[in-house]
Amino acid sequence: MSAMTLAASLRITLLATLALAAMPWLLSDFALSLTLSCLMYTGLAVSWAMFCGATNYLSLATSAFFGLGAYVTAWAFGDLPYLAIVLLGGACAALFAALVGAAVLHLRGAYFAVITFGLGELVRHAITYYEKSVHHTVGRVVSDPPAAETVYLAVLAIAALAVCTALLVRHSRFGLALRGIGADEGRAETLGVNARLAKASAFALSAFFAGALGAAMAVRWTYIDPPAVFNPFIGFQTVLIAMVGGAQTIIGPIVSAIVFSLLTEFLRLRFPYMFLIILGAMLIVLVLYLPGGFASLIERARQRRRKANA
Amino acid sequence: MPDPVLLAAQKVTVRFGGLVAVDGVDFEVSPGELVGVIGPNGAGKTTFFHTLSGVLAPTSGRICVAGDDLTGKAAHVYAAQGVARTFQTPRVFKEMSAEENIRFGLEFAGRTRRHDHDAFEDAPAILDILGLAPMARLPAGGLTPARQRLLEIGMALGARPRVLLLDEVAAGLTHAELDDCAQLIRRLRDELGIAVIWIEHAVRVLMNYVERVAVLHQGRKIADGDSRVVAKDPAVIEAYLGEEVAA
Numbered sequence: 049m050s051a052m053t054l055a056a057s058l059r060i061t062l063l064a065t066l067a068l069a070a071m072p073w074l075l076s077d078f079a080l081s082l083t084l085s086c087l088m089y090t091g092l093a094v095s096w097a098m099f100c101g102a103t104n105y106l107s108l109a110t111s112a113f114f115g116l117g118a119y120v121t122a123w124a125f126g127d128l129p130y131l132a133i134v135l136l137g138g139a140c141a142a143l144f145a146a147l148v149g150a151a152v153l154h155l156r157g158a159y160f161a162v163i164t165f166g167l168g169e170l171v172r173h174a175i176t177y178y179e180k181s182v183h184h185t186v187g188r189v190v191s192d193p194p195a196a197e198t199v200y201l202a203v204l205a206i207a208a209l210a211v212c213t214a215l216l217v218r219h220s221r222f223g224l225a226l227r228g229i230g231a232d233e234g235r236a237e238t239l240g241v242n243a244r245l246a247k248a249s250a251f252a253l254s255a256f257f258a259g260a261l262g263a264a265m266a267v268r269w270t271y272i273d274p275p276a277v278f279n280p281f282i283g284f285q286t287v288l289i290a291m292v293g294g295a296q297t298i299i300g301p302i303v304s305a306i307v308f309s310l311l312t313e314f315l316r317l318r319f320p321y322m323f324l325i326i327l328g329a330m331l332i333v334l335v336l337y338l339p340g341g342f343a344s345l346i347e348r349a350r351q352r353r354r355k356a357n358a
Numbered sequence: 359m360p361d362p363v364l365l366a367a368q369k370v371t372v373r374f375g376g377l378v379a380v381d382g383v384d385f386e387v388s389p390g391e392l393v394g395v396i397g398p399n400g401a402g403k404t405t406f407f408h409t410l411s412g413v414l415a416p417t418s419g420r421i422c423v424a425g426d427d428l429t430g431k432a433a434h435v436y437a438a439q440g441v442a443r444t445f446q447t448p449r450v451f452k453e454m455s456a457e458e459n460i461r462f463g464l465e466f467a468g469r470t471r472r473h474d475h476d477a478f479e480d481a482p483a484i485l486d487i488l489g490l491a492p493m494a495r496l497p498a499g500g501l502t503p504a505r506q507r508l509l510e511i512g513m514a515l516g517a518r519p520r521v522l523l524l525d526e527v528a529a530g531l532t533h534a535e536l537d538d539c540a541q542l543i544r545r546l547r548d549e550l551g552i553a554v555i556w557i558e559h560a561v562r563v564l565m566n567y568v569e570r571v572a573v574l575h576q577g578r579k580i581a582d583g584d585s586r587v588v589a590k591d592p593a594v595i596e597a598y599l600g601e602e603v604a605a
C-alpha cells in the first residue's frame with residue numbers, strides 16, 4: 049500500500065466498506081459473526097499500529113480502552129441511542145488515553161508495556177470497586193440489544209474509519225512526526241516536533257477506536273462484567289495481529305486480522321482443546337523467522353525485483 | 359525591535375549529582391557571527407550545547423533566544439525560534455532517504471520560518487549546497503559517516519535556523535574532507551547569514567576559520583575573544599598543556 053496514492057487507497061477502502069455493508073443480507077448468521085470478528089480485529093490492529101507501529105511504542109492498553117468503551121455501554125444503554133453510546137465510548141477511551149499518555153509517554157520499551165498492561169488491571173479493579181460499593185452489583189444486563197445487523201454495521205463503520213484515519217495520518221505531517229519520533233525522538237524534537245503533544249494525540253486517537261469498538265461490541269454479551277470486558281487476551285491478540293502483519297504498514301494488520309480471526313475460529317472448531325497451543329506455536333515460529341511481519345515479505349520481494357532490474 | 363544578541367547564555371550551570379559539568383558560563387552570539395567553542399575532553403562543551411539547544415535544561419541560569427527567555431522550554435521551542443543543531447554522533451533517520459531527512463526539518467521547525475535565500479527553498483536546494491544531490495534517494499543509513507555528517511547539517515538547515523550549533527562535525531574526517539567541511543561552514547555563514555557556533559576538538563582547524571573562540575575548561579569559560587589573541591592566552595595554553603593551540 050506504500051506504493052499506492054492516498055486517493056487510491058481511500059477509494060479501495062470505501063469500495064470494500066460498501067461491499068461489506070451488504071453482508072448482513074447475504075451471509076449466514078455464522079459467517080456474519082465471523083466477519084464481525086474480522087472487522088473488530090481489523091479496527092483494533094490498524095488503530096494500534098497507527099500509534100505503536102510508527103512510534104515504536106509497545107502498548108498493551110488496548111484491553112483497557114476496549115473495556116472502558118464496553119462499560120460506557122453497560123452504564124448508558126437504554127438511556128442513550130446506540131450510535132451515541134458508541135461515540136461516547138470512543139471519546140471516553142480517548143480522553144483517558146490523553147490523560148494517561150501525558151503522564152507515562154516519556155517511558156519507553158518494557159516500562160511502557162508494563163505500565164499499559166497495568167492500566168487495564170487498574171481500570172478493571174476501579175470499575176469493580178465502584179460497581180460494588182456504589183451500585184451493589186458485579187455485572188450488568190443489557191436488555192433489548194440492537195439487531196445483529198446494526199452491531200455489524202457499527203463495527204464495520206468504526207473499522208473503515210480506523211483504516212481511513214490511519215491512511216490520512218500516514219500521509220500527513222502528523223504521521224511524519226510520529227515516524228520521526230519512532231526513529232529518533234530527540235532528533236525529531238530538535239527539528240521542531242512537539243513530541244509530547246504528538247505522542248499523546250496519537251495515543252488518544254488510537255484509543256478512540258478501541259473504545260468505540262468495545263462500546264459497539266458490548267451489546268452482544270447481554271451480561272457485562274469486568275472480567276469479560278477487560279480481557280487481556282483482546283489486548284495481546286491485537287498486538288500480535290499487528291506485529292505479525294507488519295505494524296509499520298496498514299495493509300499488514302488488515303490481512304493479518306482476517307487471517308487470524310478465521311484461523312482462530314477454524315482451530316477452535318477443529319481442535320477445541322489444542323487450538324491455543326497450535327496458535328502459540330505458530331506465533332513463536334513467526335516471531336522467530338519473520339520479525340518484520342508478513343508485510344516485510346512484500347518489501348523484500350520488491351527490493352529483490354529492484355535489484356534484478358538494476 | 360530586533361535584539362543585537364541572537365543567543366545568550368547567562369550564568370548557565372549544569373550539575374549531574376555531585377559533578378558540575380558546566381559552571382556559570384556566560385556566552386553570547388550575535389547574528390551572522392562564526393564562533394568556535396574549544397576545550398579539552400570533558401570540558402563540558404557538549405553539555406553546554408545541550409543547554410543552548412533546549413535538549414537539557416540548565417540546573418541554574420538562563421538561555422535567551424533573540425531576547426526571549428526560553429529556559430526550561432522543550433527542544434522543539436528552540437527549533438521553532440531558529441536554533442538548529444547537529445549531534446556529535448550523526449543522528450540521521452536511517453530508514454528515510456537523504457532527501458526525506460532534510461524535508462523533515464522543512465516540515466516542522468522550518469515551516470513557520472522564512473528565509474529570503476533560495477538555498478533554503480526546498481530539500482533539493484539544500485542537498486545541492488551540501489553536494490549530496492546524487493544521493494538524494496538513498497537511505498540515509500547507507501551513506502558514509504562523512505556524508506551522514508553533512509546530511510545532519512542539511513537536516514539542521516531544513517529547520518531554517520538563525521543560529522546553527524555544530525557539535526564536532528569535523529571529527530573522523532580526512533584532511534581533505536575536513537577542509538571542505540570548514541569551507542562549507544564558512545559559506546553558510548557568508549552566503550546565508552546564519553550565525554554558527556562550532557564545537558571542535560581539532561583546535562587547529564577551527565582556529566583557521568573562526569574569528570572568535572571561547573574556551574571551556576572543567577566547565578568554566580576561561581577565555582573568549584579574537585582567536586589569534588586567545589591562542590596566545592597562557593591560561594588556554596596551560597589547559598591544553600601547550601600542545602595544540604601553539605601552532
